[in-house]
Amino acid sequence: MKIGIVGLGLIGGSIGLDLRAKGFPVVGVSRQAHICQEAVRRGVVDSAGIDLKLLATTDLIFICTPIGAIVPTVKQLVSHLTIDTVLTDVGSVKTAVVEAIAPLWQNFVGGHPMAGRAESGLDAAEPNMFAGKAYILTPTDATPRATIEVVQRAIFALEAKYYQCRPEDHDSAVAWISHLPVFSSASLISACLQETDPKILALAEAFASSGFRDTSRVGGGSPELGMMMAQYNQVALLRSLSVYRSQLDQVIAEIEQANWTALEQRLQQTQVARPQFLS
C-alpha cells in the first residue's frame, strides 16, 4: 500500500514518520519546495515535491492541510487519481468537510486523529504521536466498506485507538471537549484584561500560577485554529456555548444567593465526573 501525504506539517509529518517506519512507501506533497527537501532529509517521506501529480500512483492519500484548504486541495487532486485511490483528511471538524467532498470523490472517508502538540509545522513532527490516542473515522451511508478498511489499515499501523461515528456526532462530541474549552478559556483571558485598575492587573499577572496556566492554555493558542473551529463547527459549538452559559449563570446565582450547599454539590459533581473524560 503506497501512501500519499498532502501537507507536511505536524500531523502529516508524524503520519509519514510512523508509516515509513512500518514499511509503507510514502510520497509527500507540500507547496513549499524547501519543506519537501527537509521532509526527505528527515525520513518523513521517501520522496516529495510540490506537484499533486506525484500522488497519481498512491493507494491512500492523507490530506493534512489546514481545514480551510482541504476541499480546494481535493478539487485539484482528483483529476490526477485513478478511481480506486482512497482519500482521507485529518481535519478537526467533519460534517462540513465530508459534505463538501462527497460529490467530488466516492472513495473518501473523513478522519480525525486526536493527537497534537502546542507546536506546529514539520519541526514539531515526531514518531509515535498517535499511539494509544483516539483516531476517528466518520463514514456516511454512502462510504464503501473497502474505503474504510484501507484507512483502518493505516490507523492500526499508527497504533491509534480506532473509533467510528457519524460526522455530526463527531462534531457534537468535539464541540464539548475540544472547541468549547477554547472559548471558555479565551474568555478567561479576555475577562482578566478588562481589569481597569493597572495596580490590580499587575498583581494578577504576578500571582498567576499553575491554575491559570492550565485553564488559559487553549484560549491562548492559535487564533487561526480557534477561528476555524468556530467557522466549520458553528452550529454544534453554539449549542455547547449556550449550555455552558446557562451553567455559568447557575454558578453566579448560587454565589449571589450564598447557596453554598448547591455550590458544593455542583463542585462535588464536577470532581466526580472529570475522571470519566480522562480515562
Added chain:
Amino acid sequence: MKIGIVGLGLIGGSIGLDLRAKGFPVVGVSRQAHICQEAVRRGVVDSAGIDLKLLATTDLIFICTPIGAIVPTVKQLVSHLTIDTVLTDVGSVKTAVVEAIAPLWQNFVGGHPMAGRAESGLDAAEPNMFAGKAYILTPTDATPRATIEVVQRAIFALEAKYYQCRPEDHDSAVAWISHLPVFSSASLISACLQETDPKILALAEAFASSGFRDTSRVGGGSPELGMMMAQYNQVALLRSLSVYRSQLDQVIAEIEQANWTALEQRLQQTQVARPQFLS
C-alpha cells in the same frame, strides 16, 4: 527566631521543612496526635503536640489551617501568647481574615504563599515548595512595621518572591487568576454533563485529551476549597464572574453573527496577553 506552625498539612508541613533546614527551631501543633508524631519523624518540626500552649514561647506563628478555621484558631491561641508574638496565616483570601483578626491581635499580618500541589496533607509536603513563587503579605495601615519584618525574614528564608499589597487588592487579583478559573473550569465540566444523547457523551469522554484535561483541571479539584473561595471572596469573585459572562456573551454573539474578523482579533489578543500572566 523560634517558629510555630498550626496545621501540619501541605503548606504548614512544607514551611516547617524549609525553615528547619535553614536552622530555625520549629514547633508544630495539629489536632491529630498521629500527625504530630509523623511530622516529627519526617523532620518537618522539631517537636509537636495537640496543645496550642506549646506555642507560648515562639516568636512567629504560621496559621496553616483551612480558611474557615483560621479565626477560631487565633481566638483560642492568643490567650497563650506574649504580646510580641507575631502571627500570620496562609489563607488564599485575605480581606475577611484580616478584618476578623484585627481586633484579636495587633502583631498579625495576613499572608498568602502562591504555591501548592493537587495533593494535600502532610504526605504532600515537600522541600523548596515556595522557592521562586510569589508570597504576598497584606498589611493594613495599623500593622506595625516590625511585625511585617519578622514575617519577611521567614519569607526570605523560604526563598519566595515577596509581594505586599492591601487585602482588598489581593482578593481582587486572586479572584481573576485563581478563583474565576475554578468556576469557569467547573462550568465546562457541568456543561458537558448536560449532553442528553448518551452516544455523544460517550464519544466526548473517549475523545477528550490534553486540551480538556488542562481546561477542566481546577474545576475538578477540591469542592471544599472552591466553596471557601466563593464564601470568603464573594464580592470580588462575583465581579470577575460578571465580567467573564459579558466576555462570553460577546464570543457567542461573534460566532452567531459569523463575525470572524472580530473573533480572530479576540483570539489574537488572548494569545498575545497570556504570556504576561506566566512570566
